[in-house]
Amino acid sequence: MRGSGYVIIGLGRFGSSLGKELVKLGYEVLGIDKDEEAVQEMSPYLTHAVVAECTDEEVMRSLGVRNFDCGVVAIGDDIQASILTTIQLKDLGVKRVVAKAISELHGRVLEKLGVDRVVYPERDMGIRVAHQLASPNLLDYIELSKDYTIAELTVPRGLDGKSLHDLNPRARFGCSIVAINKTKGVIIAPNAEEVLREKDVLVIIGTNDQIDKFEVAVNR
CATH class of the missing domain: 3.30.70.1450 (Regulator of K+ conductance, C-terminal domain)
Known part of the structure; x- marks a missing residue:
């Protein structure tokens, strides 16, 4: 494995394809989603995949997300969960935080939270x-x-x-x-x-x- 890897929160289409590609490139990837079915589907492809509530700081801390080089918030259309999760990653001291935005307004909020990079996959x-x-x-x-x-x-x-x-x-x-x-x-x-x-x-x-x-x- 290379580096300390990535934690990807949200295993929808974007998060899943991103995780698979990062693993192919030789990185360690922890996938987190509250949907058990999504986690089971991705378990064979990622280094680790767990069912967890990403907006709970204690849960995120116990999973050791602060030890990863980069955290990717790939949550779909739940803007509140996306923002709260981003705040958790920043508070826990994750070195680099990347977040998916579903609108320009969502992206501006993420930028104000200090996200290192905002991505707009669909756009x-x-x-x-x-x-x-x-x-x-x-x-x-x-x-x-x-x-x-x-x-x-x-x-x-x-x-x-x-x-x-x-x-x-x-x-x-x-x-x-x-x-x-x-x-x-x-x-x-x-x-x-x-x-x-x-x-x-x-x-x-x-x-x-x-x-x-x-x-x-x-x-x-």
């Missing part, structure tokens, strides 16, 4: 799918911040044989190509002489506007 997934549906060459889209995005775009036929120097994305659009995924492997920080082939995948960083302009230009 973020909706944004990514919308961009993928609207842009046929867009494979993936991740908002790094309110200002910057990283996107993966497939190289259209019209750019086959062109070099990065020919494209000159930084000067023309303000965005940067930080990697190219080719059939022979990934090229990190490619130089200007790198030649593109149809179906290569460009990894681009920039603002939404810069990436949109770049995509429109290359698909003309």
